Amino acid sequence: MTPAGFEFATAGRIVAGAGRAAELPGVLAGLGSRVLICTGASSARHAGLLASLALPAAVFPVAAEPTVAMARAAVAAAREHGADVVAAIGGGSVIDTGKAVAMLLGNGGDPLDYLEAVGAGQKISRPAVPFVAVPTTAGTGAEVTANAVLAVPDRQLKASLRSPLMIPRVALVDPELTVSCPPSVTAASGLDALTQCLEPFVSVRATPLTDGLAREGLRRAGSALRAAYADGSDLAARAGMSVCALLGGMALANAKLGAVHGLAGVIGGTADVPHGLACAALLVPVIEANVRALQARGTGQAVIERYAEAAGLLTGKPGASVADGLAWIRETLALLVVPGLAAFGFGAGQIDDVAAKALTSSSMQGNPVPLSRDDLKAVLLQAL
Secondary structure: OOOOOOOOOOOOEEEEOOOHHHHHHHHHHOOOOOEEEEEOOOHHHHHHHHHOOOOOEEEEEOOOOOEHHHHHHHHHHHHHHOOOEEEEEEOHHHHHHHHHHHHHHHHOOOHHHHOOOOOOOOOOOOOOOOEEEEEOOOOOOHHHOOEEEEEEHHHOEEEEEEOHHHOOOEEEEOHHHHOOOOHHHHHHHHHHHHHHHHHHHOOOOOOHHHHHHHHHHHHHHHHHHHHHHHOOOOHHHHHHHHHHHHHHHHHHHHHOOOHHHHHHHHHHHHOOOOHHHHHHHHHHHHHHHHHHHHHHHOOOHHHHHHHHHHHHHHHOOOOOOHHHHHHHHHHHHHHOOOOOHHHHOOOHHHHHHHHHHHOOOHHHHHOOOOOOHHHHHHHHHHHO
16 A cells, blocks of 8 residues: 655644644744634634734635635735735635635735646645644644635536645644534534545555554544534544544545545535535445455455454454444444435436546545446445
8 A cells, every 4th residue: 555655744833732722823923924814704703812813913704615706805805914924713614715815825826827627727836825724623634734625616616726835834723612513513524534534544645654644533533523423512522533633634635535535526516515424425335336346356455454444443343344334434424414415405417427527536546446437426326
């Protein structure tokens, strides 16, 4: 599984632990003189933290998943304020918006100049301005990844701005900020975090460093995900999932993902399906498709053994089988009340188009075995 050589990049500094968000003012003070703060739709949730900032701050609310137009508006707000540092306090959409702003302030131009697949794909050649990510959900790991996903509504696609130069300067991970997440968000974000540990673990680009991160992330998902959903005030479970998301973000940034995210990214551009729930619906069908394809090739035993190892980490039972892991995932989906894709309006008529587009997704590059268009169509049909 390990490539002959590998690289590893992550945030310049990671500050993690309950109560550590209070350190944001000092972190920002050392990075610039004026700051743009991206928040969720209601910045009042973070009024105390915002009031404590020493730097002149402008706030840009992110009310939905980021689009090219939203990134442009945020950059305009940053330039009007004269911001030389950017911070984001929120979930993956908020952090991706902040990451895009910081990159565009450092490089100039328009998001479409740099977007993969739908834009010019121009190389990001200059460092982003200093960017601090403060996640309030335990899911995307965006606080340590090298990309920002933007929707392009007129193309019904989502695409990435991507470069190691976009990795946040500081990731400030405080599980106390996730306590207010409702159960539905806890489920969606937590299942995304789990998937982002599993896919790098079986990726063709896995390395010794990402393996260690993924193993620990899977272990924490197995012990903390259900508990965090059942009792949002369980700080130990919240901390476990915050670390799981952080580890998954570092793993995926360096080892790629797989067919779950390759399909989920395309689905998100065509239907109103929350990303984490799309991943959850696809997880079992993709594992089953990968295992079938690996067995058919007769050369995939090492990967199948990795799926079995992941099953042991999730279930807490050494020696667990792939079937045991699949049963644990199915049981978790039932406990967390996760519906199939059809519940969000995704239908059989969209399957062929999504499968075709997913074949060229960058996430698909890490999948442990090539899957055909027909394989992906079967996965989507099962995920309905």
